[in-house]
Amino acid sequence: MILAALPYWESTIIRVVLVLAAVLLPAGTFVYVFLFKMMSFMQSRLGPMEAGPYGSLQLLAEVGKSLQKEDIFPERADRTLFALAPYIVVGSVLLVYVVIPFGPDAWFANLDTGIFYALAVSSLSVIGILVAGWASANKYSLMGGLRAAGQLIAYELPMVLAVVGVVIQAGSLNLIQIVNSQANGSIFGFGALGNPFILTQFVAFGLFLMAAQAELSQAPFDMPVAESELVSGYMTEYSGMRFLLFFIGEFASAGAFAALAATLFLGGWWLPGLDLNANYMNVIGPIVVLTKMMLVAFLIFWFRFTYPRFREDQLQTLAWKYLIPISLANIMVTAVLKVVF
């Protein structure tokens, strides 16, 4: 509660510096290496080995490599849009992190409509992808961009509807409030473990994961990038640093959705037995969030490397015929049970 005593602008600066330097940067590198190693082991490979101990500096090595590469613009591309698109994608992803709480005081912004903001901002990346597909002046890219748009619109709905269940149960759109209500909640009167919403909202958790997978356009929902058909779709014409931005955006958004899922369903920075609002939670909290986030990211990437991809029509069928009705039913059941108990 030290920060609360300071003026607004001082506390904000301290917050930004602390969260950015102490949490996100190492977390980004750490998660990146974790995911790379994990996917390598799934595919009986070794993964990054040479850059730093246990390949831990792989991200730096890749940034260094990509910076040296030529930044190629296709002849008939719309240069401004082509150059802008990767930044839109990465920007929209980073904006999601703004509302994710890492501790009682370790947050960038404490919005009353936090989850609403996060979902709204995350869907901005569609614009970036569509712009990239259009500006590349390439048929494959255009198809990839259009597929991405169709897919993201379809899967935005089940994702929002899945979150609604959580919101009903928590009674708030504020992510910090949602964490609080998970810590203080109880299931049928048993409150020792609190109530991480994965226990009561497991349907919503499944839906959220599936929709997140589609939003990330990862297998089995990777129609927009489908490298064997569309030659990586909207990314076909990108090279060098701009390609890396897309690449980082992909991993960062996997991290962002994993962090959202960790906050919504796994209790955020809270652990059973620890005092939710104690000062030390500002130190332990980020580690807890990161661990939960990696658990979810592990699930996401496990699916990614196990399943082949859907065809476009099968993908839309799944969203409109199955996921959306199930999520609507979930909302209804949640609302009824909320009133009854």
Place this chain on the structure above:
Amino acid sequence: MTAITERQQRAYIGAIAAEARVNVELETEGMTLNIGPQHPATHGTLRIVVKLDGEQVIDAQPIPGYMHRGYEKLTEVRTYPQVTTLVNRIDWLGHFANEVPFILGAEQLMGIEAPPRAQWIRTIFFELARQANITLFLGDLGAQIGAITPVFYAFRDREHVLNLMESVTGGRFHPNFDRIGGLKDDLPKGWVEECKAVMVRVKGFCDQIEDLLMGNEIFQARLRGVGIIPKDIALSYGLSGANLRASGVDWDLRRDRDYPLAWKHADFNVITHPDGDAFARCWVRLQEVRESAKIVEQLCDGIPAGPIMAKVPRIIKVPAGEAWVSTENPLGEMGYYIVSKGDLGPFRCKIRSASFNNISVVPWVMKGVYVPDVIAILASLYFILGDIDR
């Protein structure tokens, strides 16, 4: 396996044709998409010009020839022993299997036959080449459909088979081991045991792929009922190998013809599937790897003793005549029509390679499918570019 009935096949084909016709009648503006020559799905340089209406294919024309290397002509300026070096590179994944029909043809013209030991080892190697080839197909299939992981498993387990080849022939990819009248060398000590151990691995790989890919719901949803080739169409387009067997035609040269090779001593099943769709083609290939491993295991137990080379003259001159020998190669029927005028090299050599005919069905089978299905069908037809263009 629930079989698709003939009626369902007809209904599916009819529906696709009708839909394609409607789209043509509406005269919506189409788009021409060049798949290839540089495209990851063509693993090589096959070009397919696809006319699209939205994501639906109206017309697909394969344009081969980007990798034509003129092997038929090159054989005319090589001596007979030199030709095996060339033909290794036709279907570069089924390397050794390419050499066998040519050598058999030359032997047939010369009227000699390899000693039994050479015949058995030839057959074993033939099957090893089949395994090396189709293992990679199974992994690559996953990659085409979007599952990245099987590729790595395929490369890992194929390496063991290639190591077996290398330990005998010295070449992983281009063994160049078959000689007129026999083989270059005998097997090294302990090879047979090693081979049996590898066959266990290959079978394990098949189980793994069956669990990981074939049993996967999405995989089945992608390939079941897609790209159906009925029996009569398959026959009239001259398909061969697993593509034909997946359409329900019980046809396998290993069983049906009498070669001076050891297949007749092995007990194996010819796998067929009644559906004729993309899934059937993949499934048949998977089972064939299993059968192939079985064949090798059986043959390994009974390799006869004796010489590995028949008595052939130092300088090989093939008497004048014509010979046609074709075998059941990994990709389908591969054969050589050798015309000899009694010289050191063939006067003319016509190479019949399986992929060229297999790919000829593309315009027929791709009418009315969607772009993702184009890739699935191409992957399931399984061609090697060198085998198309020669």
